[in-house]
Amino acid sequence: MNYSDKLSNDGIIKETYSIIKKFKRPVFLIGLVLTLSIILLAIFAPLLATDPLKMSSEILKPPFVSRSHIFGTDQFGRDIFTRLIYGARITLLVAWTSAIGAAIFGSLSGSLTGYFGGLVDNIAMRILESIMTFPFIVIALLLATVFIPGIETLIIVFTIIGTPSFAKIIRGTVLSLKQEEYILAARALGNSDLRIIFRHILPNCFHQVLILVTLQISRIIFVEAGLSFIGVGIQPPFPSWGNMLADGRGYMMIAWWLVILPGLALLITVLGANLLADGLQDILNPKSSGIKKK
Amino acid sequence: MGNYIIRRLFQVLITAFIIVTLVFIVIRIAPGDPAAVMTGPAGDVYTYESIRSYMGLDRPWHLQYFDYLKSLLVMDLGSSLFYTKPVTELILERIPATLELAFLAVLFTVLIGVPLGIYSSIKSESLLGKIFVFLAYSTQSMAEFWLGIVLVFIFSIKLGIFPSFGRGTVAHIILPSLCITLPLLARVLRFTRTGLLEIMQKDFIRTARSKGLSERNILYGHAFKNILIPLVTDIGLRFGWLLGGMVVVEAVFKWPGMGSLIVQAVTSRDYSVIQGCVLVYSFLFLIVNLLIDITYTFIDPRIKYD
Numbered sequence A: 001m002n003y004s005d006k007l008s009n010d011g012i013i014k015e016t017y018s019i020i021k022k023f024k025r026p027v028f029l030i031g032l033v034l035t036l037s038i039i040l041l042a043i044f045a046p047l048l049a050t051d052p053l054k055m056s057s058e059i060l061k062p063p064f065v066s067r068s069h070i071f072g073t074d075q076f077g078r079d080i081f082t083r084l085i086y087g088a089r090i091t092l093l094v095a096w097t098s099a100i101g102a103a104i105f106g107s108l109s110g111s112l113t114g115y116f117g118g119l120v121d122n123i124a125m126r127i128l129e130s131i132m133t134f135p136f137i138v139i140a141l142l143l144a145t146v147f148i149p150g151i152e153t154l155i156i157v158f159t160i161i162g163t164p165s166f167a168k169i170i171r172g173t174v175l176s177l178k179q180e181e182y183i184l185a186a187r188a189l190g191n192s193d194l195r196i197i198f199r200h201i202l203p204n205c206f207h208q209v210l211i212l213v214t215l216q217i218s219r220i221i222f223v224e225a226g227l228s229f230i231g232v233g234i235q236p237p238f239p240s241w242g243n244m245l246a247d248g249r250g251y252m253m254i255a256w257w258l259v260i261l262p263g264l265a266l267l268i269t270v271l272g273a274n275l276l277a278d279g280l281q282d283i284l285n286p287k288s289s290g291i292k293k294k
Numbered sequence B: 001m002g003n004y005i006i007r008r009l010f011q012v013l014i015t016a017f018i019i020v021t022l023v024f025i026v027i028r029i030a031p032g033d034p035a036a037v038m039t040g041p042a043g044d045v046y047t048y049e050s051i052r053s054y055m056g057l058d059r060p061w062h063l064q065y066f067d068y069l070k071s072l073l074v075m076d077l078g079s080s081l082f083y084t085k086p087v088t089e090l091i092l093e094r095i096p097a098t099l100e101l102a103f104l105a106v107l108f109t110v111l112i113g114v115p116l117g118i119y120s121s122i123k124s125e126s127l128l129g130k131i132f133v134f135l136a137y138s139t140q141s142m143a144e145f146w147l148g149i150v151l152v153f154i155f156s157i158k159l160g161i162f163p164s165f166g167r168g169t170v171a172h173i174i175l176p177s178l179c180i181t182l183p184l185l186a187r188v189l190r191f192t193r194t195g196l197l198e199i200m201q202k203d204f205i206r207t208a209r210s211k212g213l214s215e216r217n218i219l220y221g222h223a224f225k226n227i228l229i230p231l232v233t234d235i236g237l238r239f240g241w242l243l244g245g246m247v248v249v250e251a252v253f254k255w256p257g258m259g260s261l262i263v264q265a266v267t268s269r270d271y272s273v274i275q276g277c278v279l280v281y282s283f284l285f286l287i288v289n290l291l292i293d294i295t296y297t298f299i300d301p302r303i304k305y306d
Helices: A003-023 A026-043 A080-116 A118-133 A136-146 A151-177 A181-188 A193-230 A241-249 A257-284 B002-029 B034-039 B045-054 B061-073 B087-122 B127-140 B144-158 B170-199 B203-210 B215-253 B258-267 B271-299
Strands: none
Touching (some): A026 A080, A080 A118, A080 A151, A080 A193, A080 A241, A080 A257, A136 A193, A136 B002, A151 A193, A193 A241, A193 B215, A241 A257, A257 B127, A257 B144, B087 B215, B087 B258, B127 B170, B144 B170, B144 B215, B215 B258, B258 B271
């Protein structure tokens, strides 16, 4: 190996090391671990647990007493641990699908309207801003009521109401990127508008989309739990943390675990997503701080 | 200033018009037929047709739309089939309770959250400051309605200090306002803290220090003023969240506000009430944002909107 090879190798090692060092932040790592463990539990739910709908005669067993029901059972004798991780499955499916869906639609509409500008851009932005004036849960309530409640409806509803926030942020970034010299250079080289958007502009928005996706996920998890709690989200007997809370509320006096455990599951998941979002924000956007509008 | 307010009012009107139209479209494209829902499975064709014509559903779309706009202009939101009352009257009865709760929550948040945020930024290395930040992180991740259930469990059922539902005395308002306040307070605490920590690194703070100002003077005279605008913006943006979070909290505490009204309307499929509540919620949010924009001019005299 000659000298210059060694030098470049060292460079690569140094660079990798500095990247690893960048990600070594407690906030980010705790968020990552929490989020990943919930996702793994949800993915491997069929291996770790039994049937979430199976009833038994052992009703209202307290947690940490029996080995077969580590988190106890509910009023129908269903295993709480099983229902919690199956609930995680549904919740995470809804949250991730709709957050990613909103990210795709939002990035596309935001970058296209921002790049081309003009009347369409103006009208699109007015409509998106109007959607954003509805409180999230109120519009979700409206949509979830007029359509048949269920997983598909929730995903569609959250994708629709999530889109404006992505579109708005991406549009802002596109407007500033459009002025950059490398975009001018790309245009001078004869690249088409679409190629510029997809090859040069969207990749530069990626980190912002990533941060917003994690934030959006925690938001959707909250609203989904709220909707299921009221009865227009996930319909029983299928478990969701929201409808488990609604069911368990009536038994609160004799079985505290029916309301505490689903709430803790919600807390841990949302905390994980929030920490992850904050950590990503610190790592990917070191210049902007919490003081800016997220 | 006057010009600016007129221009903003005009913008608000356009947004309001779009909202009104969107709500009309969403309710009309819904797969369920409201008239069929109200007639019920036992109803005959005659009842169905009379309900349909009563609701105006048998008329062409564009005529329905103009009727709808006309009735909105005179504040007529139709009448509720569940309560057999005009929706406007129902909402006007419920609004004070919702605004009371929202106002208290924002008041508590500002009175407690901002000082705690300032404290945890000055003493950012102390144990208490770190505990505040940790508590803020975890409270922010709690669902308001779950917090409500847990608070009822502790303070109403176990300790019997506060009533678990209803409205009337001061004791009634404590638990619901607490569970709306806490997550918002956590947000404001962290916001104030990060903002101050960043501002304190700025050059003008160093200048202020080197000319011998007291830390107190620097903090309140120089640093704090600079986070007021982002802080007010953020609280304003959260107002929509606040109203949203309150919907479920009101349902938990049977608080007689708009939140429990809309939840009730959702379960009984009372379309005119749902539509009315959605419109009123959005208008509240629009008005709050308008007020915030106007407040800016008072906080920062440099902002001139002309």
